[in-house]
Structure formats: structure tokens, C-alpha cells
Amino acid sequence: MNKFFRLYMPFTRAGIQSTLMYSINIIFFSLSELLYCFVMYYVWLAVFDASDGQNFMGFDMQDMVLYLFMTNVTAYLTMSQADSAIAEEIKDGSIAMRLLKPVDYHISILFKDIANPIILFFMVFLPMTVCVEIYRGVTAGMIMFQPLNCLLYLLSGIIAYLVSFYLNMCFGFLAFYVTNLWGVSMFKKILLKFLSGAAIPLAFMPAALKNILAFLPFSSLSYTPVMIYMGKYTGAELLLNVGLQVFWLIALIVLCKLIWNRAIRRLCVQGG
Amino acid sequence: MIEVEHLKKEFRKVVKEPGLKGSVKSLFKPKYETVAAVDDISFHVPKGEILGFIGPNGAGKSTVIKMLTGILTPTSGSCTINGKDPAADRKRYVKEIGVVFGQRTQLWWDLPLRETYGVLKEVYSVPDEKYQKRMELLNEVLELDDFIGSPVRTLSLGQRMRADIAASLLHSPKVLFLDEPTIGLDVVVKNNIRNAIMEINRTEKTTVILTTHDISDIELLCSRIVMVDKGHKVYDGSLDALKSKYGIMRELVFQPEIAENFSEKDFIGGLKLGGEDLTVGHENGKWRVRFNSEKIPVKDMLSYTLSHIEAKDISMREADVEEIIRRLYKEGVGV
Numbered sequence A: 001m002n003k004f005f006r007l008y009m010p011f012t013r014a015g016i017q018s019t020l021m022y023s024i025n026i027i028f029f030s031l032s033e034l035l036y037c038f039v040m041y042y043v044w045l046a047v048f049d050a051s052d053g054q055n056f057m058g059f060d061m062q063d064m065v066l067y068l069f070m071t072n073v074t075a076y077l078t079m080s081q082a083d084s085a086i087a088e089e090i091k092d093g094s095i096a097m098r099l100l101k102p103v104d105y106h107i108s109i110l111f112k113d114i115a116n117p118i119i120l121f122f123m124v125f126l127p128m129t130v131c132v133e134i135y136r137g138v139t140a141g142m143i144m145f146q147p148l149n150c151l152l153y154l155l156s157g158i159i160a161y162l163v164s165f166y167l168n169m170c171f172g173f174l175a176f177y178v179t180n181l182w183g184v185s186m187f188k189k190i191l192l193k194f195l196s197g198a199a200i201p202l203a204f205m206p207a208a209l210k211n212i213l214a215f216l217p218f219s220s221l222s223y224t225p226v227m228i229y230m231g232k233y234t235g236a237e238l239l240l241n242v243g244l245q246v247f248w249l250i251a252l253i254v255l256c257k258l259i260w261n262r263a264i265r266r267l268c269v270q271g272g
Numbered sequence B: 001m002i003e004v005e006h007l008k009k010e011f012r013k014v015v016k017e018p019g020l021k022g023s024v025k026s027l028f029k030p031k032y033e034t035v036a037a038v039d040d041i042s043f044h045v046p047k048g049e050i051l052g053f054i055g056p057n058g059a060g061k062s063t064v065i066k067m068l069t070g071i072l073t074p075t076s077g078s079c080t081i082n083g084k085d086p087a088a089d090r091k092r093y094v095k096e097i098g099v100v101f102g103q104r105t106q107l108w109w110d111l112p113l114r115e116t117y118g119v120l121k122e123v124y125s126v127p128d129e130k131y132q133k134r135m136e137l138l139n140e141v142l143e144l145d146d147f148i149g150s151p152v153r154t155l156s157l158g159q160r161m162r163a164d165i166a167a168s169l170l171h172s173p174k175v176l177f178l179d180e181p182t183i184g185l186d187v188v189v190k191n192n193i194r195n196a197i198m199e200i201n202r203t204e205k206t207t208v209i210l211t212t213h214d215i216s217d218i219e220l221l222c223s224r225i226v227m228v229d230k231g232h233k234v235y236d237g238s239l240d241a242l243k244s245k246y247g248i249m250r251e252l253v254f255q256p257e258i259a260e261n262f263s264e265k266d267f268i269g270g271l272k273l274g275g276e277d278l279t280v281g282h283e284n285g286k287w288r289v290r291f292n293s294e295k296i297p298v299k300d301m302l303s304y305t306l307s308h309i310e311a312k313d314i315s316m317r318e319a320d321v322e323e324i325i326r327r328l329y330k331e332g333v334g335v
Ligand SMILES: Nc1ncnc2c1ncn2[C@@H]1O[C@H](COP(=O)(O)OP(=O)(O)OP(=O)(O)O)[C@@H](O)[C@H]1O
Pocket: A268, A269, A270, A271, A272, B011, B012, B013, B036, B037, B055, B056, B057, B058, B059, B060, B061, B062, B063, B064
């Protein structure tokens, strides 16, 4: 185990260093995500005003703010760039350099990719959560922060990240067959936002659609951890949903290995 | 050590008709064509040998190296290195080899060079003490000191190549694959790199396979060469054997006593040779006549020249390896 981390930690270290080198990117990307949150905030404010109820399908405005900001932070944090990393490496042939090292392909990419959530955790998650909790505390007039929920959220969030990573890996392997993934990738991004409940809470959707989406792996990405944070999942429901996350994680790891074993034989290292 | 048997690699290519119409057509109904980049190549390399792998552009050299290093799966045939099958046994296999592709780097682009080596140390689990010694040696041969603190992306081509070669040698590999390690380098750096290769080969009995377009690499380093052309092996043997087998071109250099009296047309006319067998060039009043010594023996050529023109400074030169290889690439050879 120790050896394992000694072997793969350098990938994370290198990943963190190269990400920080372009930290201006993170700042602007984070700002655009924040801007999006505020736009959505005003949209939902209008919705709540129009429906002139305090409560909209089990969410009050305060919940909505929490949901909105937490979902976007979570989606942002668990966002994996594995697909574009793979696609890029295949396109320019630098995948060869990774294959020439005595390391496992997936794990080396994972440990590099993980640099992103680690940095974002400190740069985005912590300040954002503090702000949201202050907002909650001020509007409710008391401290609303639930340490246990937060802890469970982090656990579920880690699984969410891994699900997201393996989902993106599988998707990235498309690059073995399609030379340019960019268009497909944009489509995937928008679709994911909808399917994972990042655009509209799954709870607001028609029952049938909601049940299907809740079962699919996409709800594991941000919906489940956020519901846990908000305290909407407790007891059996919580176990069930985390169990579902674990199930999808295992399924995706298996799928990823299967695709890899087939795809590697098709690999054409370009250039030279 | 290295056994390559009937190695073959086919690529499937989309054949596109020219123009927009062709593009649209191939979008809906792509036509494929199979090309064999490497076709039935076999050779063996014993431990400690430096093998030069040469051939014209597009011959299939890089493709062979890619298969030997396990990053490309052969269509058929096999290669076994140290008893291991590169593609099947990748993770364990790559521990024993070092690879440099001249056109790309294995270094971490954003990290200072020193840290890349630190990463490689962990990846190959090189013990501290061995690492220290190794870095000292590589530093000495390849002169990395000047730029070891700079990020890799700021290095010049020659610096990067030296850094890459050092990286491939850090874990004391048993086999070293170099695909054009001297491409685009100045004389000093080339020399530096050749010395490093020779040093490692001499002291550690490292087997080396290198491809190059620089014939002096071959002359200085390789005891044996394998030449490929259009995916086929066309020559396998020592450089000396190649010289005596194909070194039939000679060069005659002379300076006519009175330049105005010399007529190139008359001179060539009497020889009744043409094409590749005879080429004539001149500069600074000196004439160079390259001729095929099988078609016209050196003795005859000399007496012909002496009887036809009045010249000072007549000299005869053996064709160098470059000449031989140029000729082989151009005409192809049957072996
Ligand atoms: N991924 C690929 N798809 C289709 N054809 C390819 C591919 N890679 C190589 N080829 C073809 O295979 C042949 C051999 O290429 P290779 O790169 O091995 O040549 P090379 O001997 O290294 O040449 P050079 O000296 O120019 O580097 C070429 O004709 C090339 O067009």
C-alpha cells in the first residue's frame, strides 16, 4: 500500500504543480461557475415568487439556494478531465510515453486527475461552503451547519468523483475510434448537467423520469452527495443511495477495464 | 536477447477522394485500404550489441520500434525481448527498457527537469544511493547541470534531447531503444549523445537499437546495421560487409591544366556510361567524377583520364558510406 502511493503520488504532485502553474485558469473558470450560480439564483427566485408559495415541491427558497450552490460546487469538484486527457494523449501520440512507464494506465491518469479536486477543494469548496453557511445562518437566525452531514457528504463526494472519473474514462476511450472528441464532448457536458440534476433538482421532475434518473449513474455525480449535505437523505434512504453509488462505481470500473483491453489493441500511436 | 520473427504491421487507412465531394462521400461510405508498414521482418540481436536500424523515410523503422517497445500490437509475427512479449507483459517489460523518441519527450512538460528525474526515480523504484550515483554519471556525460533547474518546456531541442536520454537511462535498462536520437542537433551535442551511448554500452553491456538518418551515427556507433525499405528488410550485416559489397562507386577528382581546353561533353562521351553509373560535378575549377568501378575498372578510368586531358592534382577516392546508402535508398537492393 505504501509502495502503491509512493509510485503514484508523483503523478498527483506533478498534476498539482502543472495545474497551479495555470492557476489563472482556475480563477476564471471558478468565477464563471459562480456567475452561473447567481443567474440560476435569480431564475429560481422568480419561480418562487411566481408560485407565491413558501414551499415548492418540498424545497423552500433557502433550500434552493443551498441546493443551487452546493450542486454546482459538487459538480465542479467532481468534474473529471479524464476524457479530454485521454483524447489529447491519443491524438498527439503522447499516450506512448505513459505506456512506456511501468505503471497502470488508469491509475496513473486517476492520480493525475485527482490534483484538480484537491486544489478546488481548498480554492473553491471551502470558501463557498463557508459563504453559503453564513447566508443560511443569517437568514434562519441560527447555525444550520451539520458536521455529520458534511462528513457524510465528503464521503459520498469522493465516491461521486470516482464515478465521474470512470464515466469519463469510458467516454474518453471513444477517442480510440473517433479522432476528434470535441463536439461529442460538448454534448456530453450539457446532457450530464441535465441528467445529474445539476440544472433542475431531480425532485422537481415527473415521478417516472425522476425514478429512472435517480437509478442511473448520473445522480451519483452530485445529486446524492448534495441531498446528504442538505439532510434530505437519512437512515435507509441514505444507505440505499450511497450503496447505489458504490454499485455504479464498481460497474464502471469493470466496464472501463473491458473497453481498455479491447481498445488497446486498436491503438495507433501516431507520429514518428 | 532480442528475437524478432516475421513481424508484420498493417494499417487501415481511409481512402479519400479529392475535393469536397470526396470528403462528403467518405463521410458516409468510407473506403478502406490496408497498407503493410512492416512486412515480414526478422532479426536477432545478441546482448551488448549496438544495432543501427536504417532506411529511407516511411520505411517502417519507427513502426518496428513501437512494436518492440510494446506500444503497438503487431498484426502478426512476434517479438521477444529478454523472454518477454512487449505488448502482453507491458508493465513488467518496460521496467527493463529505456526508450527515446527523438520527436517527443517523456519528461513532464511543466516540471523542472530535476523533479522529473525525482518522479522517474519513484516510478522505477531506484534506491536513493543508486540514484545519486546514476545522476552523477549522467550529469558528467550529458552535461545536464546548466539546465537541470529549468522547466522542461523552456529547454532547447538539444538540451531536451540530452535530458530525455538521461531519463531513459536512469533505471539502468537492459535494452535501449532510440528512435532518431540525434535529429536536429549540432555537432557538439551529437557527439555528447554518442559518447553517452557508447559509455553505457561499454560499461553495462546495454543492448542498443537505434534508428537514424545520420550516417556518422552508424559509422561511429554500430557494429551491425539492418536496413529496411517499404516495410521489408533489405540488408542485415556489418558496415564493412556493406562497404565491400556495395562500395563500388569511386570518385575521381582532377583539375584541368587549362580550364578552357576541357570539354565535359567530350570527356563523358568517351566513357559510354550514364545515369547512376556516372555523375559529374565541378566547383572552384575542380571536377568530380563519380563512377561505377564495376562497369569501368579504376585502372581503365585512370588511363582514360590521363590520355584524354592534361590535368594537375588527379586523385581517386573510395565512396563513403553515405554514398553507398544514398545509392541503396535510391535503387533498392535485392538480398
Ligand atoms: N497510424 C498510422 N496509420 C496509417 N499509416 C501509418 C501509421 N503510422 C505509420 N504509417 C505508415 O507506415 C509507414 C512507415 O512509417 P514509419 O513511421 O514507421 O516510418 P519511418 O521508417 O520511421 O520513417 P521516418 O524515417 O520518416 O521516420 C509509412 O508509410 C506511414 O505512412
